[in-house]
Amino acid sequence: MTAMTAEISTAQPLVSLKDMVEKTITSNPEVQARYHKFLEAGYEQEVARGNFLPDANIVSTYRKQEEMIKLNNGTATPRMNNELVLRQMIFDGFATSNDVKRLGHTSRVRYYELQSAMQNTTLEFMRAYIDSLRYRELIQFAKDNYVVHKQLFDRIQERVTAGVARKVDLEQAGGRLALAEANLLTEMTNLHDVTARMQRLYGDLPPDTLEAPTFFNGGVQPSAAEALKLAYLQNPDLLAAMEDIQAKEKEIKTSEARYMPRLDLQARKNLGTSSDGENSNAAADVLELTMNFNLFNGFSDSNLVKQSAERLNGSRDLRDKACVDARQIVSIAYNDINQLAVQRTYRERHTTSIENAREAYRRQFDIGQRTLLDLLDTENEYFQSKRSLANTQYDLQVAYARVYAGQGELLRKVGAARGNLPEYSREEYMDAENVCQAVAPVQIIVDKEALLANAKPLSSTYTSLAKP
Template identity: 35%
Template sequence: MQDSVEKAVTSNPELGARFQDFQSSLEGQNVAQGGLLPEVNAEGWIGKEWRGSTSLSKSHDWTRKGYTLQLRQLIFDGNSTLNTVRQLGLEKVSTYYDLVSTIDSVAMEAAAAHIDVQRYREMELLARENYQMHLNTLGQVRERSESGVGRGVDLEQAMGRQALAQSNLMTESGNLNDVLQRYRRIVGQPAPAVLVDAPTFDEKLPSNPENFDNSLLANPSILSKQALLQAADKGVDVARGNFSPTLEFRASTGRDRNERPNELTGRHHTAQASNVQLVASYNLYRGGADSARVRQTKAQSYAARDVRDYTCRNVQQELSIAWNNIVRLREQIPFLRDHELATSKVRVAYMQQFQIGQRSLLDLLDTENELFDARRALRNAEYDLKLAELRWLTFSHQLLPALGLQQPHNQDVPEEAEDLIFPQEALQVCMEPVPDTANLQPVMVEYRNNMEPPVLRQVSAN
């Protein structure tokens, strides 16, 4: 499984797209930071100029050239530019955690595809064995019918069950073909003929958790939404900056030369100008746009808070459902295993009894179907348990470490991530105690005499 997940994480194009989104947000912040640095502009010109005649000179034209050099430095703008940098920095953090969340999601999909390939290969094998059992039974019934011992209706019934077994085999083969294509899409290459079983996650899972707080605080989807919320709050500060004056430092110099010599002196005219200024500007009226922008950004902040809260609730739900399934399947599998073992023994006994006429064909066929269903139920439960464990680890941001793999892009964590503050009251809103799974404990049935109603009591499965 580690190989499947590692190949998916390193080659899946969805992760490449997310990484480029992160790089884009990084450069977007760099663009905004440019507004805090000096701006230097140079301008030069050269061209023909014509001047009409005057009382002192005739009309003439000449080649004129010059240049200007200007320095501008923002001093104050109500911290609007600085808050824009901070806002984009937090949006960068959100994009980073979106990347991490996608890595977890792709890793989970790869692990699930790995398990499902194993599952449906085994389901196809069980269906093939079931088909072969029905084929053998049909052969025995046909021999009995041809020898005059069996009944014609038994042959029809055996042929019908054999046709159903064939249909089941085709269904499982189709399911296997589907999941093989899913594996190839996620991992990027065909599934190998032999897949190694998933490792044991018992040591990676909590034994008796009281809550899922640590899992919620580590979940990258929640962290991404928290970063977006704090970025939206900075957006409000950016909008408020429009109510402040702007102060700039400007310095410039330039030269403009007239290459036509003076008719009296024969010398060129050259104009040199330099200046240093503090320029203040303040908007007096903009049609209410600035006030509307503040209201707009506040609404965006409220929306970001709601998105964070329902994301937290969704993750809490997914963790609870995964934990419910883990507890249920752990309790259920021993009984499914007992059922399969008992049904297997019954099938052998029924076959022997059928051959000596003590069991009907219907008894034998029903037992074969029950054994097929018991085997499928046990194998599906075992694979479902692995998927539930993987799902819980995924939403706890522990899947890759549990598989012994390094988290990609750990070195790319933005420094602004240290500014994330997840309020305790927000955690309390979505946090719920670990689900009560007492009703998942097995029940023992104690039968009474004289057909009295049975007594049900909880027992532990050993």
């Protein structure tokens, strides 16, 4: 009873995949850096919005001025003066309004960059998570394979010692045993490395028990073109590029504001006194409207507009790059899903056939129709078939994760989310800026019947071997 209680008390609680992903996207340093960039962009917009409001300043001056005429009426210019200045921008060529809009789009750029970082980090985490499950299973296969090879090696060694088997058989069995040990060490190393990957992303060592993922049960769209259409609507890198185009367009308008006059309303109240304690004539309150119209500043304004225009062209190029990148990612991953699903069927058939042959070889060995080396051959092929089937199954899960990440769907498929983030609706200008074409490469399908019909007949040697 005591032993059972101790075992239960030391067992780790099961941590769900959803909880692990949410911990990753809220504590991973790369994601956190993007999150703070997003917050920074929001404050930057508020800084620009402050230009709509008045600013108040107290200006203190100390003056040493030569007096040409001695004044005795108490209106001398004060040596020390304090002045309250209140200034309100009336018109600045819409520079402030366009700058606020630009920074609003920039904030959305940072938001989608954060979403991209979360999707990519989740994808990287899912790769490590699935690989952890993969190598834990492959280690068990390698252990079983090693045990069988060691048992068969010992039996062959007994037969060689008894003089009923050849020494070369023992050498061959020893080589197979060494390979089985090497395979076991390889899988253990792979598990160690993938555990380090998970620790980097997750922040802690993974638990001993990992939940079997089910995020891929929803499947994918019936065609690659439809999968691409969804990616073009939701891929965060593409959305960030389209928001950046809007930001650069507003930047051009902000630069063009330099061609317009600026109007400011300014109020000044002089708080200073003259050196003899009397108020000076400079103490009068002033309310004035000022206009500043730049006539020439060395072509800086026109070059600034051209610079902003080139930035806009660069943003459009990055938008096009995001299109082709999303198309490549989703197209390849979508095709991998289809091909791996078919491969899984063949590998299951192969594993079943080899397992049946393995059992038949064991029965034939019992009646003297097979040697121990024959058993080693079937055991090795059975081990390789199980490894191939397991790798195919886990590769299929990774392919689903890659498609979902390319579509901006991976977090939702896992059921994870990060709190305290706004939800932005899709704007009309995104549809206008979306120039991506949902055209995916066509997978080549081999006509097996035509392939066999056009094949050369077997040579006479193979034909004679095929005859009973």
